[in-house]
Structure formats: C-alpha cells, structure tokens
Amino acid sequence: MSRPQGYIEGEVFDSRRVKSNRWTKLSAEKLALMALCLLLASALVVTYLLFELLKMREMLRNLEVQLETVKSEVTEQLPEIQPCPTVQHTCPPHPEVKMITKPCSTIQPTTPQPPEVTNDPCNKCEAGWEHHGGKCYHFSISKSSWNRSRAYCRAEGGDLVKIDSREEQRFLTITMKRNYFWIGLTDSAEEGNWMWVDGSPLNESLTFWFVHEPDDWTNEDPDGEDCARTSPIYWFDKSCKAPQRSICEKPAVALCA
Numbered sequence: 628m629s630r631p632q633g634y635i636e637g638e639v640f641d642s643r644r645v646k647s648n649r650w651t652k653l654s655a656e657k658l659a660l661m662a663l664c665l666l667l668a669s670a671l672v673v674t675y676l677l678f679e680l681l682k683m684r685e686m687l688r689n690l691e692v693q694l695e696t697v698k699s700e701v702t703e704q705l706p707e708i709q710p711c712p713t714v715q716h717t718c719p720p721h722p723e724v725k726m727i728t729k730p731c732s733t734i735q736p737t738t739p740q741p742p743e744v745t746n747d748p749c750n751k752c753e754a755g756w757e758h759h760g761g762k763c764y765h766f767s768i769s770k771s772s773w774n775r776s777r778a779y780c781r782a783e784g785g786d787l788v789k790i791d792s793r794e795e796q797r798f799l800t801i802t803m804k805r806n807y808f809w810i811g812l813t814d815s816a817e818e819g820n821w822m823w824v825d826g827s828p829l830n831e832s833l834t835f836w837f838v839h840e841p842d843d844w845t846n847e848d849p850d851g852e853d854c855a856r857t858s859p860i861y862w863f864d865k866s867c868k869a870p871q872r873s874i875c876e877k878p879a880v881a882l883c884a
C-alpha cells in the first residue's frame with residue numbers, strides 16, 4: 628500500500644527545513660569561528676607591529692647616540708686636521724724667517740685644554756682596575772641591575788663612579804669604548820632630584836645628559852627610570868632593574884710613606 632502523496636511531500640519539506648536549519652547553524656558557527664580567527668590574527672599583527680615599533684625606537688635612539696658620538700669626535704679632531712694657516716704664504720721667503728716659523732703641530736688651539744692628570748707613582752691599583760688621578764676604576768664586563776652593581780662596588784671597597792669633572796668624564800670616555808655603564812647617580816629617593824651615591828646633589832653645571840634626557844620613560848618599566856648610565860659621551864636615565872655594565876671607583880693604594 629502506497630503512502631498518500633501529501634504525506635510524502637510534507638516529509639520531504641520537513642527534511643529540507645531540518646537540513647536548511649542545520650546549514651544555517653553550521654554557517655553561523657563557521658562565521659563565528661572565522662571572526663575569532665580574524666580577531667586573533669589582527670591581535671597578532673598588532674602585537675608584532677608594536678614590537679617592531681619599540682625595536683625601531685630603540686634603534687633610532689642608538690643611532691642618535693652614535694651620530695652625536697661621531698659629531699663630537701669630529702669636532703674634537705678638527706684642530707688637528709686643519710691645514711697650516713694661510714698666513715705662512717705672506718711670510719718673506721728669506722731662509723732665516725722660515726727658521727723661526729713654527730710648524731703646524733706646535734700651533735696652540737684657541738680652546739683651553741683641561742689640566743693634564745698625572746698618575747702618582749706612589750699610588751697603585753689592583754689587577755683589573757685602571758689607575759687615573761689617584762683613583763682606581765673597574766669597568767665590569769658582566770651586566771646586572773643598578774643595586775646589584777653598586778653592592779659589588781661596595782664589596783670591593785669603592786662605590787659606583789661619581790663624575791667630579793669634565794676631565795674624569797673624558798677619561799671614562801676614552802676607556803669605556805662604545806658600551807653603556809651604570810654610574811653612581813640616581814633620583815630614586817625623589818623623582819627629578821638626582822643625587823650621587825655619596826649623598827651629594829648633582830651639580831647642574833656639570834652634567835652630560837643626552838638631549839631630552841632624563842625622561843623617566845615608562846614604556847620599559849612602569850616605575851620609570853631612576854638610575855643613570857653613561858655612554859662614551861652622554862648620560863641617560865634607565866630603569867634601575869635593567870642589566871647594565873657598571874663602573875666602580877675607589878681611592879688608589881698609597882705605597883709611599
């Protein structure tokens with residue numbers, strides 16, 4: 628016995644409706660999944676771009692430092708590479724006059740030179756310490772936080788370096804090459820009030836801050852930047868937790884009575 632025609636058509640219709648509902652449900656799930664994937668992909672792209680941006684900013688800062696370093700070195704060497712003064716051409720060509728003409732190398736530069744620091748032979752430093760002006764300086768190779776670096780210097784009988792003169796900064800510049808080092812300067816007690824490790828305030832007429840520094844930058848550390856590090860020429864404030872090389876300073880040992 629065959630089923631009535633209407634019954635079969637109704638069954639087919641219901642079956643199609645069920646299939647259609649399933650398809651709609653599947654499509655909605657697929658769409659939700661695709662949207663989730665897109666969101667995840669977007670988040671990944673944004674994270675990557677932010678990371679690249681931070682890297683580029685750091686590279687830019689390093690390039691600025693290198694540029695300033697090169698400019699400074701060129702400025703310092705200018706008196707040495709300038710040609711002989713043209714006034715020599717006006718001198719009479721008499722041999723006796725030529726005899727009293729000073730060679731280029733003896734011409735004194737117009738800018739005053741810092742007093743030369745001589746190392747007293749009665750003073751001495753341990754191996755691994757540089758002797759300069761009655762003081763011993765240790766330039767660390769390993770990197771650690773500002774506090775740990777200071778603890779090391781104190782355990783060695785000194786402290787993080789205090790820069791007392793342009794001449795001392797010049798000595799550090801020559802010795803440290805192109806690295807960065809912690810120095811004994813911090814504003815951790817009071818923001819913006821920079822103090823040396825011996826408790827003395829920073830002399831504002833004797834600073835070597837790079838342009839826009841100190842900026843207490845919070846992108847690297849939400850607590851900001853409360854410790855100072857020096858490049859060969861300029862100072863930067865930096866998160867005290869960041870691992871850096873450091874410079875210790877202590878008095879030289881007197882050998883003579």
Ligand SMILES: [Ca+2]
Pocket residue numbers: 788789790791795876
């Ligand atoms: Ca010093």
Ligand SMILES: [Ca+2]
Pocket residue numbers: 814818819843851852853854864
């Ligand atoms: Ca600060």
Ligand SMILES: [Ca+2]
Pocket residue numbers: 840841842843844852863864865
């Ligand atoms: Ca800074």
